[in-house]
Amino acid sequence: MLRRSLLAVALTWAMGFGPRAQAQFETRASISPPSLPHAGAVAVGDFSGDGVLDLAVIGSGSAEVEILLGNGDGTFRQATTYGTAVEPSDIVAASLRNNGTLDLVFSGFQDDNIWVMLGNGDGTFQPAVAYPVTAKPYMVVLEDFTGSGNLDIAAPEGYNESGTYDCNCVEVLPGNGDGTFGAPIPTLLPYSLTAYEIVAGDFNNDSRLDLAAAGEAFPNYEVAILLGNGDGTFDADGDYLIDGTPASITDGYFTSSKKKLDLAVVPGLQVLLGNGNGTFQPAVDYDANTFPVCVIAQDFNGDGRVDLAVADGGSNGGQLPGVTVYNGNGDGTFQNGVFYHVGADEGGNDVAAGDFNGDGKLDLVVVNGVNSIVTTLLNTGVVSFSPTTPLNFEKQAVGKTSAPLTVTLTNTGTTELKIQSMKASAEFAMTSTCGARVAPGADCTISTTFSPTKQGVQQGTISIIDNASSKPQVIELLGTGT
Numbered sequence: 001m002l003r004r005s006l007l008a009v010a011l012t013w014a015m016g017f018g019p020r021a022q023a024q025f026e027t028r029a030s031i032s033p034p035s036l037p038h039a040g041a042v043a044v045g046d047f048s049g050d051g052v053l054d055l056a057v058i059g060s061g062s063a064e065v066e067i068l069l070g071n072g073d074g075t076f077r078q079a080t081t082y083g084t085a086v087e088p089s090d091i092v093a094a095s096l097r098n099n100g101t102l103d104l105v106f107s108g109f110q111d112d113n114i115w116v117m118l119g120n121g122d123g124t125f126q127p128a129v130a131y132p133v134t135a136k137p138y139m140v141v142l143e144d145f146t147g148s149g150n151l152d153i154a155a156p157e158g159y160n161e162s163g164t165y166d167c168n169c170v171e172v173l174p175g176n177g178d179g180t181f182g183a184p185i186p187t188l189l190p191y192s193l194t195a196y197e198i199v200a201g202d203f204n205n206d207s208r209l210d211l212a213a214a215g216e217a218f219p220n221y222e223v224a225i226l227l228g229n230g231d232g233t234f235d236a237d238g239d240y241l242i243d244g245t246p247a248s249i250t251d252g253y254f255t256s257s258k259k260k261l262d263l264a265v266v267p268g269l270q271v272l273l274g275n276g277n278g279t280f281q282p283a284v285d286y287d288a289n290t291f292p293v294c295v296i297a298q299d300f301n302g303d304g305r306v307d308l309a310v311a312d313g314g315s316n317g318g319q320l321p322g323v324t325v326y327n328g329n330g331d332g333t334f335q336n337g338v339f340y341h342v343g344a345d346e347g348g349n350d351v352a353a354g355d356f357n358g359d360g361k362l363d364l365v366v367v368n369g370v371n372s373i374v375t376t377l378l379n380t381g382v383v384s385f386s387p388t389t390p391l392n393f394e395k396q397a398v399g400k401t402s403a404p405l406t407v408t409l410t411n412t413g414t415t416e417l418k419i420q421s422m423k424a425s426a427e428f429a430m431t432s433t434c435g436a437r438v439a440p441g442a443d444c445t446i447s448t449t450f451s452p453t454k455q456g457v458q459q460g461t462i463s464i465i466d467n468a469s470s471k472p473q474v475i476e477l478l479g480t481g482t
Contacts, residue, residue, distance in 0.1 A: 024384040024412065025325070025340050025364060025377040027476060029075040033057050033066040036372045042365060044354040045093035045102040048123030053354045055365060056104055057374060058088035065091065065104065069123050073471075074357040074376045082117065084128050086110045090139035094151055096179045103179060105153060107137040112161045114140060114153055118179045133184045135160040135167035143200040143209050146185075146232045150175035156195035156213060168194055170211060172232035190236035193217045193224050201251045201261045203227070204278035210234065214246035214265055221245060223265060227278055237278045242270050243285065252297035252306040255332040262332065264308055266292040273332045286334060288312070289324060298353045300362050300379060305330040310337070311351035311366055323351050323366050323377065340388050342366045342375045359471040381468045382413030390476035393450040398481045401429075402450040407462075407475055409434060410443040418467045425460035427452055428477050452481025 036059030043056040048069055055068040055076060063086055066079035086108030096103045101121040106128075107114055113130040114137055120126065137155035145152045153173040159166050171184035189195055195215035203210045208230040214223045221242050226234035244267040254262040260276040269292060270283040291313035300307045305328040312322055324337035350367040357363065361379040368375065377388075386408045396402045411417040417438040424430040429451060434444035452458055462475040 024380040024382070024388075025323075026380055026385050026388045026474070027340075027342070027375060027377060027390055029476070030373050030375045031068065031076050031078070032372050033059070033068065033079045033374065034081070036062050036064065036066060040089070040367065041091050041350045042352050042367050042374065043091045043093040043104065044352045044365065047093070047102050047119055047125075049101070049121050052358070053356050054123065055374065056091055056093060057367065058091050058106060059372060060087065060089075063087050065106065065117065065125075065128075067123060067125070068374065070356060072356075072358055074363065074378045074474075076374070076376075080124070082125055082128070084108070084115065085130070086113070086115070088115070092140055092142050094142045096142075096151055096175060096177075098150070098177055105140050105142060107140045107155060109136050109138060110161075112136060114155060114173060114181075116179065116181070131173055131181050131184075133157060133171050133173070134169065134186060135165065137171075138196050139198065141198055141200050141211075144175075145172050145200070145209050145228060145230075146174045147208070147230045148174065148177070150177040152232065153181060154198060154200065154211065156189075156198050156215070158194060166194075168192075170195065170198065170213060170226065170234065174232055185232035187226065187234045189213060189215075189224065190226075191217050191222065191224055191239045193222060193239070195224070197246050197249045197265075199249045199251050199263070203261050203274060203276075203280075204237075205259055205276055210237075210278065212249060212251065212263055214242065214249045216245060223249070223263065223272065223280075223283075225278055225280065238280075240272055240280055240283060242283050243268055247292070248294040250295050250297045250308075254297075254306050254328055254330075254334075256330055264295050264297060266295050266310060268292065269295065269308065269310055269326070269337075271332070271334070286326065287337070289322075289337075289339065291321075292324075294350050296351055296353055298362050299328075300325060300353075301327060302361065302381075303330075308334060309351050309353070309364060311349065312339070313349065321368060323364055340377055342368060342373075342377070357471050359469045361469070378474070380473055382411055383417065383464075383466065383468045383473055384410040384412050385473075385475065386410070390478050391448055393477075393479035395480045395482045396450050396452055398452050398455060400451070402479070404447040404449050406448070407446045408443050409438065409446060409464075411438040411440055413468070414440050416440065420465040420467075422446070422462065422464045424448060424462050425477070427458045427479065427481075428460045428462075430462055446475070448475075448477060450477070450479040452479060455481045 068076040088106040135157040173181040195213035269286040294311040326334040464473040
């Protein structure tokens with residue numbers, strides 16, 4: 001359960017809005033890590049100890065980990081790059097030494113090792129140290145599988161580096177509590193399964209962590225349940241058919257029962273409800289976009305019900321990349337997804353959650369693999385903006401004023417939205433029909449123009465202070481003076 005959003009904690013939303021409000025997201029910032037040709041995965045954590053969430057990003061085609069320190073407003077500073085011996089394929093952040101300092105663990109699907117980078121607590125990291133495993137690890141999960149009180153590493157593995165042995169196993173590296181790990185403990189996978197994705201949880205409520213392993217058992221695709229023995233080994237407890245090669249799996253309490261962990265898996269979006277005894281109901285399909293590649297489970301709208309966010313890779317000439325949020329109904333079912341476009345024409349790889357601007361609501365960060373763009377989507381609560389992406393003006397001559405671009409603001413809550421102030425930054429001007437109050441379900445229009453005083457790219461914002469958030473809501477503005 002630590003894989004994608006280790007530090008995304010359960011948050012209490014005490015703003016007085018209705019319990020069924022739809023969480024809204026808006027693009028706040030985009031940054032391109034300088035050395036990654038194709039960004040692939042991201043881990044979230046406060047690496048510098050300043051109370052602000054940071055990012056660790058890896059990419060395909062690059063033997064590097066890049067650290068993007070957060071500014072506390074949803075934006076990030078340019079990356080610090082750490083060279084690695086192999087190209088990472090998955091990355092997780094956790095305190096391996098039980099001292100509050102976050103470390104990094106990554107798999108590199110090029111050799112028979114798992115790699116550990118110990119953090120210094122100031123946003124910097126020590127060189128990566130290799131821990132040998134039997135075969136190439138597809139990914140890593142951190143939990144206490146051995147009952148030692150320390151975090152262990154679990155990884156599904158395939159062929160070894162020489163290609164002479166197919167492990168078809170899950171191996172656990174027991175943690176020593178000081179950032180080092182012991183020899184791997186193997187469990188062979190059942191049902192002729194090759195597992196690509198795993199997630200940890202106590203599926204049978206015996207206080208020992210289990211694994212759900214998603215992969216291929218030719219000619220089928222399956223999720224196998226492995227019940228933990230508490231010593232780093234597992235016993236098979238059934239398998240469940242899914243549609244297509246799994247790209248991601250997560251778990252959470254999708255129903256009101258806190259004793260029945262459920263599963264969500266992509267491709268598509270498939271939900272398997274748990275029975276609380278280690279068994280699961282058959283997968284239920286939900287409509288998804290063209291190329292879903294990652295799923296996470298969190299309560300994004302603060303109603304106490306688990307929601308799902310799915311990163312969509314898009315396709316050239318077809319569905320655009322971005323993230324789709326499915327609000328949970330609390331009974332194991334989900335509402336229709338709301339799509340937020342991110343990046344260019346294709347390439348979504350990963351999505352993670354965290355409160356990136358300190359307003360008490362979970363935001364999203366989305367990695368675009370083709371264009372190596374990391375985009376923050378801030379959770380605006382009941383304030384819905386359309387469009388959700390930045391306003392991008394045509395090139396405009398210096399001293400002249402552009403035609404207006406507009407944004408529709410909607411109050412999706414059940415109580416009145418009170419607006420204290422609304423202001424555009426230099427080079428831009430705005431007018432609004434919103435006034436000081438927006439009734440529940442009502443909308444209003446914000447019109448913005450661009451009047452450059454100098455040549456070159458200009459960036460600005462419309463900053464809105466309201467009672468829907470403890471931090472300003474922001475509409476990002478982009479223009480070029482000529």
